[in-house]
Amino acid sequence: MTARLRWDPRAGWVVLVLGAAVMGQWLENYALTVGATILIYGILGLGINVVVGYAGLLDLGFAAFYAIGAYTSALLVLNAGWGFWATLPVAIVVAAAAGAVIGYPTLRLRSDYLAIVTLGFGEITRITATNLRITGGPNGLTGVPPVRVGDYELVTSRDFFYLALAFFALVLALSLLIRRSRVAYAWRAIRQDEDAAEAVGVRTVRAKLLAYVVAAGIGSIAGPLSAAQLGTVDPSNFTFLTSLFILVIVVIGGMGSLAGAVLGALIVVGLPEVLRSAQEYRNLAFALLLVVTVLVRPRGLWPARPRPVDLGRGAEETPPEHERSRRERREHREEPGQKRGALLRVDGITRRFGGVTAVEDFDLALEAGEIVSLIGPNGAGKTTTFNCMTGIVTPTRGRVLLAGKSLTGTSPHGVVEAGMARTFQGIRLFDEMTVAENVLLGGFARHRSLIGPWGAGLVCGAGRADLAVVRWCLDFVGLRASADQTAGALSYGERRRVEIARALASGPSVVLLDEPAAGASPVEKKSLMDLIGRIGTLGIAVVLIEHDMALVMSVSDRVIVLDYGRTIAAGPPAEVQRDPQVIEAYLGAPEDDPGPSPVADEARA
Amino acid sequence: MSDFLQYLVNGLTIGSFLALIALGYSMVYGVLRLINFAHGDVFMVGSFAGLGVLTALSMSGPWLAFAAFAAVFAGALVSGVLGVGIMRAAYAPLLRAPKISLLIAAIGVSLALEETVKLLTRAGFRSYPDVLPDAMLFSGAVRVSYSQVALIGLSALLMVGLWAFVTRTVRGTAMRALAMDPDAARLMGIDAERLTMITFFIGSVLAGAAGVMYGMYYTQINFAVGFLVGLRAFTAAVLGGVGNLVGAAVAGLLIGLVQSFAAGYLSSRWADVIIFGVLIAALMVRPHGLFGERIAERV
Numbered sequence: 001m002t003a004r005l006r007w008d009p010r011a012g013w014v015v016l017v018l019g020a021a022v023m024g025q026w027l028e029n030y031a032l033t034v035g036a037t038i039l040i041y042g043i044l045g046l047g048i049n050v051v052v053g054y055a056g057l058l059d060l061g062f063a064a065f066y067a068i069g070a071y072t073s074a075l076l077v078l079n080a081g082w083g084f085w086a087t088l089p090v091a092i093v094v095a096a097a098a099g100a101v102i103g104y105p106t107l108r109l110r111s112d113y114l115a116i117v118t119l120g121f122g123e124i125t126r127i128t129a130t131n132l133r134i135t136g137g138p139n140g141l142t143g144v145p146p147v148r149v150g151d152y153e154l155v156t157s158r159d160f161f162y163l164a165l166a167f168f169a170l171v172l173a174l175s176l177l178i179r180r181s182r183v184a185y186a187w188r189a190i191r192q193d194e195d196a197a198e199a200v201g202v203r204t205v206r207a208k209l210l211a212y213v214v215a216a217g218i219g220s221i222a223g224p225l226s227a228a229q230l231g232t233v234d235p236s237n238f239t240f241l242t243s244l245f246i247l248v249i250v251v252i253g254g255m256g257s258l259a260g261a262v263l264g265a266l267i268v269v270g271l272p273e274v275l276r277s278a279q280e281y282r283n284l285a286f287a288l289l290l291v292v293t294v295l296v297r298p299r300g301l302w303p304a305r306p307r308p309v310d311l312g313r314g315a316e317e318t319p320p321e322h323e324r325s326r327r328e329r330r331e332h333r334e335e336p337g338q339k340r341g342a343l344l345r346v347d348g349i350t351r352r353f354g355g356v357t358a359v360e361d362f363d364l365a366l367e368a369g370e371i372v373s374l375i376g377p378n379g380a381g382k383t384t385t386f387n388c389m390t391g392i393v394t395p396t397r398g399r400v401l402l403a404g405k406s407l408t409g410t411s412p413h414g415v416v417e418a419g420m421a422r423t424f425q426g427i428r429l430f431d432e433m434t435v436a437e438n439v440l441l442g443g444f445a446r447h448r449s450l451i452g453p454w455g456a457g458l459v460c461g462a463g464r465a466d467l468a469v470v471r472w473c474l475d476f477v478g479l480r481a482s483a484d485q486t487a488g489a490l491s492y493g494e495r496r497r498v499e500i501a502r503a504l505a506s507g508p509s510v511v512l513l514d515e516p517a518a519g520a521s522p523v524e525k526k527s528l529m530d531l532i533g534r535i536g537t538l539g540i541a542v543v544l545i546e547h548d549m550a551l552v553m554s555v556s557d558r559v560i561v562l563d564y565g566r567t568i569a570a571g572p573p574a575e576v577q578r579d580p581q582v583i584e585a586y587l588g589a590p591e592d593d594p595g596p597s598p599v600a601d602e603a604r605a
Numbered sequence: 606m607s608d609f610l611q612y613l614v615n616g617l618t619i620g621s622f623l624a625l626i627a628l629g630y631s632m633v634y635g636v637l638r639l640i641n642f643a644h645g646d647v648f649m650v651g652s653f654a655g656l657g658v659l660t661a662l663s664m665s666g667p668w669l670a671f672a673a674f675a676a677v678f679a680g681a682l683v684s685g686v687l688g689v690g691i692m693r694a695a696y697a698p699l700l701r702a703p704k705i706s707l708l709i710a711a712i713g714v715s716l717a718l719e720e721t722v723k724l725l726t727r728a729g730f731r732s733y734p735d736v737l738p739d740a741m742l743f744s745g746a747v748r749v750s751y752s753q754v755a756l757i758g759l760s761a762l763l764m765v766g767l768w769a770f771v772t773r774t775v776r777g778t779a780m781r782a783l784a785m786d787p788d789a790a791r792l793m794g795i796d797a798e799r800l801t802m803i804t805f806f807i808g809s810v811l812a813g814a815a816g817v818m819y820g821m822y823y824t825q826i827n828f829a830v831g832f833l834v835g836l837r838a839f840t841a842a843v844l845g846g847v848g849n850l851v852g853a854a855v856a857g858l859l860i861g862l863v864q865s866f867a868a869g870y871l872s873s874r875w876a877d878v879i880i881f882g883v884l885i886a887a888l889m890v891r892p893h894g895l896f897g898e899r900i901a902e903r904v
Contacts, residue, residue, distance in 0.1 A: 058705065105885055108892045111704075112640055116843045117888060120881030123836075127878050240832075244712055251709045280724060287716035291695055294710045298702035 010176060016262075017169045024161050032157040036229055038269045039164040040222045045249035045261035046175045047219030052247065053256035053304075054184055055211035056191025057106070058115045061122020062246045064102070065216040067238035068095045069223020071129060074141045074233045084147045084228055091224050092217045098125075099216025103209045122243050130235045140234040144227045160229055167225060171218060175258055178214070182447070187211055188256065189430050189441050196428040199390065201416040201445025201506060219246075252293050254300025263302050308484035309436040309470065316472035320443070320507040343368050343541055344420070344510050349388050349398035351381075358384040360565045362398070364543070366510065371532060371542040373552040373573075376562035377585060382545045383425055385562070386512050389543075390422050391415045402510065416445040421503035422512040425545075427495045431488030435479060435498050438487050439470045442505030473501040477531060493524035500531065510541045517548045529555055553577065561585065607746035612869040613862065618753050618822065620861020621760035624854045625815035626838035627845065628767060629688075629808030631853035634842070635784030636797075636804045638704070642711035643691055644812060645835015646718035647684045651813025652820045652830065653722060655680030659734050673736045677759070677817045684813025685806045692805040697798075715832075722828040730827045733820045756818050763811060764854055770807070771850060780804060784848060837864065837877075840884050846897020856895060 020035070027035065048062045072094045073087040102121045106114045129135045136142070147154045147163060154163055178184050186207045189197035198204050227233050245268050253264025271289070275282035293301070342365035349362040359381040366372060374382045387393040389400050391412040399408040402418050410418065421442075430438050443466050474480040477497040482490060487498055496516050503511050513532070517525050525548060532555050535542055546552050552559060553573040561569040561576060563585040569576050576582055626648050633641040655676040664672040695714050699707045737752035771777035783790040783800055791797050819834065820826050841860040845852025860880055867879040887895060 052705075058708070105889045109888060110893070112634070112638070112847060113843055113888055113892065113894070115640060115708075116840060117885055119836075120840070120884055124878050124881050127874070131874050240836075244716075248709065248712075251705060255703075255705070281720075284717060284720035284724065287713050287720055290713035291710050291717065294702075294706045294713065295695070295698055298699060298706040 012259075013172060013176070017165065017172070020165055021162070024158060024165065027158075027161075029157040032161040033229075034269065034273050036157070036161045036164040038265050039161075039168040040225050040229070041246070041249060041269045042168050042262050042265040043171050043222045043225070044219050044246045045253065045265045046171050046258065047215045047217075047222070048246050049175070049215075049250050049256065049258065049261045050178070050187070050218065051211045051215035053250045053261070054187035054191065055208060056111070056187075056255075057208060057211060058111050058118070059215070059243075060115050060119040060240070060247065061102075061125070061243050062118075062215075062219060063238040063240075063242040064122040064125035065095045065098060065219040066223050066226070066242070066246070067125055067129060067233075067235070068098050068216075069220030070227045070233045070238075071135055071141070071223070072220075073224035074144045074227045075134070077144055077227075078141060084145075084224060088221070088224055092220050095220030095223070096213045096217040099212040099214075100209060102216075103212030106212075107205050107208055119240065119243070122238075122240060126235055126238050126240075129238070135235070136233070138235060140232055140236075141227075142232045144231050144233065146231070147228045154228075164225055164229070167221060171221060172258070172262075174218070179258065182444070183207060183210060183214075185437070185441055186444065188433065191256075192430040192432055193428050195392070195412075196424070196430065197441075198412040199392075199416065199422060199424075199428075200441050200502060201413045202441075203411075203413050248290060250300075252290065252297075252300055254303035257300065257302050257304035260300050260302040260304065264300075267301075306432060306434045306437065306486050308434060309440060309467070311436060311467055311471050311474075311480075311483055314471070315475055316468050320446075320469040320472055320505060342366055343403060345401040346389060347399050347401070349385065349395045349400070351384055351388050351393060352396045357565050359388060359395075359562075362388075362562075362567060364560065366541045366543065368509065368541055369536050369539045370557050371536045371544065371555055372558045372560060373544045373546055373556040374560050374562060375546065375549075375552055379564075380562040380585075381565040382562055383514060384565075386422060386514055386543075386545065389415075389512065390420065413445070416506050416508070419507070419509040420512065421445070421506045421508040421510075423496070423499040423503050423514055423516060425514040425518070427492075427499055429487040429495055429498055429502070431486065433487060434484050435487055435490070435501075436470055436474065436483040438498055439473050439501045439505045440466060442473070442502030443469045443507075445506040469505050469507070473505045476504065476534070477501040478527070493520045493528075496520065496524075496528070497531070500535075504535070504540075508540060510543065511535065512543045512545075514545045515547065516544070517546055517551050525551055608869065610747040612865045614747065614749050614753060615869075616862035616865030617757055617858060618861070619864055620858035621757045622815045622819050622822075622834070622857075623838045623841050623861050624857025625760055625763060625811045626835065627841040627853040627857040627860075628764070628850060629812045630839050630842035631845065631847055631850055632780075632804050632808040635848040635850075636780065636787075636801050637696065637700070637707075639696065639707050639711065640839070640847075641808075642708065642835075643714040643718060644688075644808070645831040645833075645838065646715050646722075647688050647691070647809045647831070648812040648816040648819075648835060648838075649722065649826070649828065649831025650687055650718060650816070651680040651684035651809075652816030652826050653726075653731070654683035654813065655817030656731060656733055656820055656826065659736060663734070669736055669738075673821065676736075676821075677814050680817035681810040681813040684816065685810040688805040688809025688812075689802050692802060719828050719831065726828060728828065730825050733824045733826070735824070736821050752822070756822060759818065760815070763814060767807065767811065767850070776800070776803065837880060840880055844884050844887055844894055846894025849894065849896045852894060852896030 024032065044066060048059060051057050051059050069091040072091040076082040076087040076090060077084065102118060106117050109117060130138050154160055186197065186202040189202055190204055190207060194204055249264035249268050250261055252267060254260030272282050272286055275285055344364065344366040346362060346364040349359055350357065351359045362385050374385065376382055384393060388395040391410050391414065394409060399406055401407065402420055405418060407415055407418055430441065474483055477500055479494060479497055479501065482494065487495065490498065500513065500516065517528055520528060529551050532542060532544065556573050558571060559573050559576040560567055561582045568581045568585060569579040626644065629644050630641060633639060658676040658679040659672055662672045662675065691714050695710045696707060699710055740751050741748055742751050742754055743749045771781060779790065779795045779800055783795055783797055787797060837860055838857065841857040842853045844860065845856030863880055863883055864876050867876040
């Protein structure tokens with residue numbers, strides 16, 4: 001083996017910051033001022049990247065956090081005589097709190113509604129600042145003193161440039177840490193598919209709120225800096241147009257891309273300066289350029305690329321098991337003197353939508369390692385049953401018990417955490433992420449906290465235990481070789497298997513598979529049959545919704561047949577196939593249509 | 606009490622303009638799921654076009670009414686053509702791109718229109734000639750001018766026309782179908798591209814007509830009116846539940862009333878704060894707007 005020196009992309013950032021520091025030595029004042037402004041907008045760009053780029057929550061009022069940071073700091077400096085450094089944490093906390101305030105009502109809103117609410121919040125902030133006396137009204141605040149470091153006052157453009165560079169470098173380092181953290185994965189998952197994110201155990205509501213808070217906190221740092229640079233806080237610097245420019249930074253740079261955010265800041269601040277000679281036309285030129293950029297490169301100039309997860313080598317022997325479910329299952333088993341109940345119990349689940357009863361009195365008792373299939377014609381209520389069991393839909397009546405613990409009314413992320421994972425009928429992978437990242441997210445439910453590292457690993461990046469889980473799951477479904485491909489690029493059958501691997505990564509005691517064989521080729525079906533059987537031998541209980549009778553009859557221990565929401569038959573496969581009611585549900589009454597039964601045929605095949 | 610009635614009448618007048626513009630936001634959102642940021646500027650351009658026609662005609666006396674109608678018509682037409690042009694040039698190529706790219710394109714077009722008009726007008730205000738008669742229908746404690754009644758009436762007429770088009774014609778029905786389920790609508794043989802253009806045209810025509818009426822009523826316009834008025838109309842469209850036309854019209858009137866009362870009882874400086882405050886409060890209670898249907902997602 002040859003040891004190769006690999007270029008770490010993070011080294012590029014060090015080069016960039018050092019390069020800027022060297023440049024600062026010979027740039028003239030004008031260039032230094034523009035440079036400092038670029039750095040300030042770079043900070044804003046890195047801030048909005050969290051909420052728009054990662055979490056995909058459109059924010060049209062980001063200037064509000066910039067304004068709140070600037071006003072908070074300047075007011076404390078001017079009225080309370082605080083120093084710049086002391087005001088910083090206060091400014092950040094106030095802006096983060098504002099982030100929570102704006103985030104809270106928007107959590108239930110669709111993205112377009114979100115846009116107007118954030119816009120409204122931005123305008124409310126600006127108008128309030130313009131109208132209040134304490135904030136200096138339309139004239140704003142003036143006479144903000146320069147920053148002092150020890151006894152030294154940072155008065156010159158060069159001094160300030162270095163101050164801004166230092167802050168930028170700090171925020172950049174923080175952003176690099178955040179990028180590989182659990183919460184960043186959670187945000188990206190939410191952006192790509194919120195329901196799927198919830199299904200792998202992401203507390204989506206909390207994660208979204210956190211996105212606002214973190215973004216506001218980061219963005220607010222630009223406020224005090226700008227106040228110190230200009231010596232004034234002018235409300236006309238925080239208009240809707242400012243918010244747009246900040247948004248444009250991430251959009252033309254590339255959503256979720258740190259390099260894109262920095263490049264975007266360079267363009268948004270730098271370009272109008274370059275066009276300065278054509279003063280009048282520069283905004284028009286900028287607007288046209290914006291349209292052209294979006295038309296030519298809709299994903300931005302420097303889009304974020306999926307990064308391969310370094311899985312290391314070697315195969316894992318032991319399958320992942322969910323900490324909590326393992327503990328609870330053990331406790332459950334060891335209860336002395338009591339007859340052990342089933343691992344999963346579903347008692348009389350009923351769900352009505354208006355006048356339609358989608359599921360009626362559905363019962364199920366499942367032991368570890370058992371494979372039960374749910375079959376029935378389209379619209380029989382199979383998927384609704386899954387949705388009731390996993391907390392996506394609240395059942396009208398009935399309860400779900402997993403290892404003796406009630407899951408009724410639990411949110412989807414709570415259900416996975418408790419040890420029941422699922423796949424979806426229409427595959428719902430995080431298409432822009434790699435296969436390994438998808439499976440890594442599948443392990444989200446193993447840890448309770450949203451913030452913090454994966455497992456016991458370093459502050460960022462996945463921990464060893466998590467990587468082992470990913471390795472094991474990918475080997476189990478036979479997709480280790482495709483680990484670094486984006487999930488969206490795989491074939492249909494492979495995508496199904498990635499989804500199963502993702503469900504297994506949570507270390508479940510029960511998995512619910514919704515039509516895993518739909519659209520699969522005969523060869524793929526064969527390997528899928530084998531895969532489901534192997535899941536059973538791990539001691540994981542499987543509930544399968546499937547239309548492929550050959551598959552159902554061969555892998556299932558028991559089959560439950562639904563028709564119009566009612567359970568019309570249940571029992572071992574052979575018994576169910578002969579049930580006249582089942583044949584009728586599939587084919588109509590025999591006297592109407594005396595054709596051969598495909599149910600029986602396929603089972604024979 | 607008379608104050609209240611006065612604010613009510615003024616609010617209804619502003620509200621009817623806002624309703625016309627909000628309808629355009631809502632219609633475009635219905636077919637493209639796009640917040641058409643340039644819509645406010647289409648309104649602004651229509652307003653300038655109407656001003657151009659009025660200035661060119663420079664009529665007086667009994668011909669004034671004719672000139673006013675010609676201006677509304679011209680403004681509406683210019684805006685309509687502009688709207689379709691924007692759709693074809695900037696939005697059509699991006700229909701398959703991420704949603705946010707489309708939004709940014711709309712923002713770019715909006716800025717470009719504003720900057721162009723700003724350059725052409727040297728960033729100054731332009732005055733509309735005095736077209737509307739000063740005669741008062743009521744001139745007691747509450748003052749209602751004939752022109753207010755005429756403007757509200759014309760707006761109402763346009764809205765009824767739109768309503769009839771959407772509910773009583775094949776094209777209108779196709780438009781609703783396209784908004785509900787684009788794929789199913791295409792499969793039924795609806796020419797989505799053509800219909801999208803028609804939608805842009807109608808929406809922009811309404812905005813252009815509102816632009817000219819706004820100019821006649823307030824007599825002063827500049828490049829920024831599109832942004833200011835557009836923002837309130839956009840708020841109305843969201844408040845009504847984007848995509849819902851009746852909702853947009855009702856919420857437009859409502860926002861007009863809120864603006865008028867806020868300016869009257871409090872201060873016009875705080876009007877926008879109140880408007881956005883009402884919007885945020887309303888969305889907290891009804892996340893899909895006042896009249897918006899909850900769109901269930903299939904899992």
